[in-house]
Amino acid sequence: MQTDFVTMAGLDPKHITVILLATFSVILCAEAVPGWEKLSKEEELDLDRQLKLINKPAIKSFQTEDGDVIDCVDIYKQHAFDHPMLKNHKIQMKPTTIPKGIRNHESETTYKSLQYMLGNISCPQGSVPIKRATRKDLIMARHIKSIGFNHPTNTNASTSGIDEGGHHYAGVAYRAFVVGGRANINVWNPSVKVNQFSIASMSISKGPKQQMNNVQVGWGVNKALYPDGSRLYTYWTGDGYQKTGCFNTLCPGFVQVSTKIHLGLNLRPVSTYKGSQFHIAVSIQQDNSTGNWLLTFFNEYVGYWPKALFTTMADGADYISWAGSTYSIITDPTPTMGSGHFPKEGGYGISAFVNSIQIMPNRFYKFVSPLYYVLDTFADVPQCYDVIKNVAKDPNWGAYIFFGGPGNCTFQ
Ligand SMILES: *[C@@H]1O[C@H](CO)[C@@H](O)[C@H](O)[C@H]1NC(C)=O
Ligand SMILES: *[C@@H]1O[C@H](CO)[C@@H](O)[C@H](O)[C@H]1NC(C)=O
Ligand SMILES: *[C@@H]1O[C@H](CO)[C@@H](O)[C@H](O)[C@H]1NC(C)=O
Ligand SMILES: *[C@@H]1O[C@H](CO)[C@@H](O)[C@H](O)[C@H]1NC(C)=O
Numbered sequence: 001m002q003t004d005f006v007t008m009a010g011l012d013p014k015h016i017t018v019i020l021l022a023t024f025s026v027i028l029c030a031e032a033v034p035g036w037e038k039l040s041k042e043e044e045l046d047l048d049r050q051l052k053l054i055n056k057p058a059i060k061s062f063q064t065e066d067g068d069v070i071d072c073v074d075i076y077k078q079h080a081f082d083h084p085m086l087k088n089h090k091i092q093m094k095p096t097t098i099p100k101g102i103r104n105h106e107s108e109t110t111y112k113s114l115q116y117m118l119g120n121i122s123c124p125q126g127s128v129p130i131k132r133a134t135r136k137d138l139i140m141a142r143h144i145k146s147i148g149f150n151h152p153t154n155t156n157a158s159t160s161g162i163d164e165g166g167h168h169y170a171g172v173a174y175r176a177f178v179v180g181g182r183a184n185i186n187v188w189n190p191s192v193k194v195n196q197f198s199i200a201s202m203s204i205s206k207g208p209k210q211q212m213n214n215v216q217v218g219w220g221v222n223k224a225l226y227p228d229g230s231r232l233y234t235y236w237t238g239d240g241y242q243k244t245g246c247f248n249t250l251c252p253g254f255v256q257v258s259t260k261i262h263l264g265l266n267l268r269p270v271s272t273y274k275g276s277q278f279h280i281a282v283s284i285q286q287d288n289s290t291g292n293w294l295l296t297f298f299n300e301y302v303g304y305w306p307k308a309l310f311t312t313m314a315d316g317a318d319y320i321s322w323a324g325s326t327y328s329i330i331t332d333p334t335p336t337m338g339s340g341h342f343p344k345e346g347g348y349g350i351s352a353f354v355n356s357i358q359i360m361p362n363r364f365y366k367f368v369s370p371l372y373y374v375l376d377t378f379a380d381v382p383q384c385y386d387v388i389k390n391v392a393k394d395p396n397w398g399a400y401i402f403f404g405g406p407g408n409c410t411f412q
Contacts, residue, residue: 072123083252085308129262170379171323180285180360207312338404355400384409
């Protein structure tokens with residue numbers, strides 16, 4: 001299968017679409033037929049072999065209401081350390097520097113249930129919570145990976161109206177040296193079909209498209225992977241989405257440190273139209289002394305992507321974006337993004353927001369609010385998904401965007 005990604009990455013866009021249609025119909029059949037009868041015996045065995053590598057022995061396990069199994073795995077035996085670059089890796093248990101400028105204001109939009117979310121899963125000392133991977137995770141992740149997950153890169157945003165994979169975006173970007181960023185991302189549960197996704201994320205990258213290094217965090221909805229709604233997700237790549245990288249902890253790379261917050265966490269409740277609003281607070285920063293890219297969720301240090309995974313992002317990055325993004329196969333109407341409402345229809349409670357956008361533009365380890373003009377807005381199909389940016393006088397709101405739209409656009 002690995003070879004397939006490589007081959008597909010080299011194909012021209014028309015061929016990719018054809019292959020995708022073929023592979024997605026396989027998934028859909030598999031979805032429809034319980035027990036994965038559509039997979040050959042060899043494919044099943046191959047998936048099981050992979051799962052055996054990914055899922056490490058559990059010291060203790062939790063079953064969530066959504067049916068996920070969360071395993072507490074010995075922190076030194078997690079799948080991350082199967083990465084050849086991470087032999088004899090020294091785990092970074094704490095950030096070297098706690099950045100200045102982090103605001104921890106409580107507001108209506110803060111997760112009232114965060115304590116509840118944090119309280120439920122707590123792994124014994126020396127172990128960390130990792131969502132147990134399933135065959136379905138691998139099948140979907142494989143296809144999502146193979147389509148490149150083209151988050152806006154440091155090439156110019158497409159203006160042609162449609163790009164090859166049926167990816168669409170609306171957000172803002174800062175294009176200059178950067179070692180970190182943070183934001184509050186308003187959480188929704190947009191309507192998507194089984195072979196579509198809709199996400200909102202903060203994404204940091206560097207490098208030419210073919211070798212792009214990228215780390216991203218946000219919420220995502222994908223009916224096959226997460227049938228029950230919006231989840232905390234991460235993604236990384238060290239080579240332009242070709243051979244390296246994956247969602248969450250499905251491949252060796254991300255080192256989990258928190259004993260409480262796992263990747264793939266179900267985010268609830270979600271915001272409602274003209275009703276209560278909820279957000280997640282996320283930050284990513286490159287550690288001053290180790291060069292690792294550290295992930296924080298609210299005040300919890302979740303873990304990190306080791307410096308060794310990256311080529312161009314070993315020393316800082318040159319692009320950071322905050323955006324909504326959708327994917328659908330090209331013949332389908334596109335899914336909704338954010339709340340499903342355009343920014344022009346209204347702000348808070350109507351369209352989705354990202355606020356308190358902050359960047360760490362140098363090695364002084366301070367998050368600062370970017371000035372209005374340094375954020376570039378991009379929206380590849382503004383008639384389907386749009387974005388507006390502004391900087392509020394209220395420091396709790398700061399630099400922000402409203403983004404999204406109803407989708408349901410067809411391009412063929
Ligand atoms: C958390 O634990 C409480 C008490 O055991 C339970 O009622 C609740 O459903 C759990 N929540 C989740 C999200 O699993
Ligand atoms: C983006 O577009 C501008 C204007 O067309 C061009 O000058 C610049 O080089 C482009 N940047 C990249 C990274 O392609
Ligand atoms: C970051 O590292 C540099 C070089 O090692 C050092 O000069 C600087 O003081 C460090 N900054 C902080 C905030 O620790
Ligand atoms: C999507 O667009 C089609 C064709 O314009 C329309 O018939 C349908 O009602 C729309 N669906 C939604 C959910 O708006």
